[in-house]
């Protein structure tokens with residue numbers, strides 16, 4: 001893949017950095033302050049929500065990442081006018097001329113993101129039809145869309161699978177329904193929300209995901225005129241309305257980016273202030289960070305994460321849906337755990353194949369074994385099913401430089417951290433993937449004093 005790394009490092013003004021490879025001389029602690037903007041996993045959905053409004057929306061704190069560019073492109077081919085707003089990171093989204101897009105145009109803008117599936121409900125409401133091409137996203141498991149399709153059928157959509165993708169129509173409109181998800185899927189919960197707000201009547205969703213990004217999407221939909229109540233025990237009720245307006249909203253900060261830089265501070269013996277991060281949404285991560293021995297300070301404008309200067313401690317963790325320990329946090333943390341004194345266990349229960357990234361860490365000198373059994377916690381959906389989903393990490397290990405090819409977004413960031421903490425030089429290829437979810441990470445590495453050279 002040839003990727004254009006959008007970054008504004010070195011030359012000051014916005015420079016497109018061609019090339020996909022970075023050579024890192026490790027061993028230098030990352031120190032300094034960086035800012036995080038809105039969460040990738042909220043902003044992209046908020047952009048889709050703008051399709052539902054009769055008037056334009058204003059979204060603030062939008063990061064300059066490639067997933068945002070994919071969604072922007074998809075909105076534009078559907079007639080939504082997307083323009084920059086008054087302050088940096090603001091987008092104006094005007095859906096007044098929404099129209100059907102040509103399959104070829106949709107295809108050209110998809111393929112590297114799973115967000116297109118969330119266009120279905122809003123497009124069915126606006127146009128009575130939707131076409132969804134083959135979906136991309138990180139290869140971290142099967143990542144099926146069966147919940148999405150089943151939910152849309154329950155609302156009354158007619159789903160037709162074509163060789164090039166999926167076509168949907170709603171000959172009789174969409175009506176509220178009772179939905180029970182087999183697993184609290186983030187995307188399927190968002191699918192229900194984005195479809196139910198304009199469906200006729202009441203929708204009751206049981207088994208909903210309740211991640212802070214979902215709560216922020218609910219905030220946005222309420223601003224638009226939706227009626228949504230969140231009950232106890234993962235039950236969400238939505239009363240459909242006839243009309244929604246545009247919204248003005250500042251996006252929730254990126255919790256995954258925050259956790260990634262926190263882990264980078266720990267792994268490199270560093271000290272990183274993450275501006276824009278907030279405690280409430282990081283509670284579970286902060287508990288684990290403290291158990292490992294990491295230090296943090298909560299400030300009004302961000303969180304400082306730093307290495308204690310004494311040996312790190314091993315932990316036993318299990319990834320889970322919110323309010324559990326997020327699956328997206330485990331990869332960067334595993335790098336820090338290679339430095340802890342003793343045996344750590346990480347049981348991945350959200351995705352069945354999210355330990356592919358550890359091969360590179362082992363090549364760099366880490367001692368990590370992957371097991372099919374559910375270790376260190378309760379039996380999960382993946383137990384007894386041949387999925388390598390538990391990791392045993394024995395530390396402390398001294399990592400040494402290596403040549404690494406980035407496999408996916410979070411795994412890729414972990415490889416960067418590993419290279420930054422290793423002795424000697426590493427070449428990390430395919431780093432363009434990282435710009436899917438980490439805004440200006442090259443600039444931020446510079447700000448934190450990393451020693452690296454961009455190639456290509």
Ligand code: EPZ
Pocket residue numbers: 040041042114115138141142143144145146147148149183184185186187188209256326327328350351352409410437
């Ligand atoms: C979202 O993915 C995020 N992506 C992921 O972040 C995140 O890891 C995940 O939620 C969990 O928090 C975006 O928001 C764009 P799910 P999503 O539906 O919505 C199974 C990152 O690195 N499932 O909650 O696709 C699925 O296979 C990315 O930023 C079905 O079986 O995740 C998985 O095992 C990676 N059928 C589980 O549910 C379906 O139809 C949870 O997936 C849908 C999901």
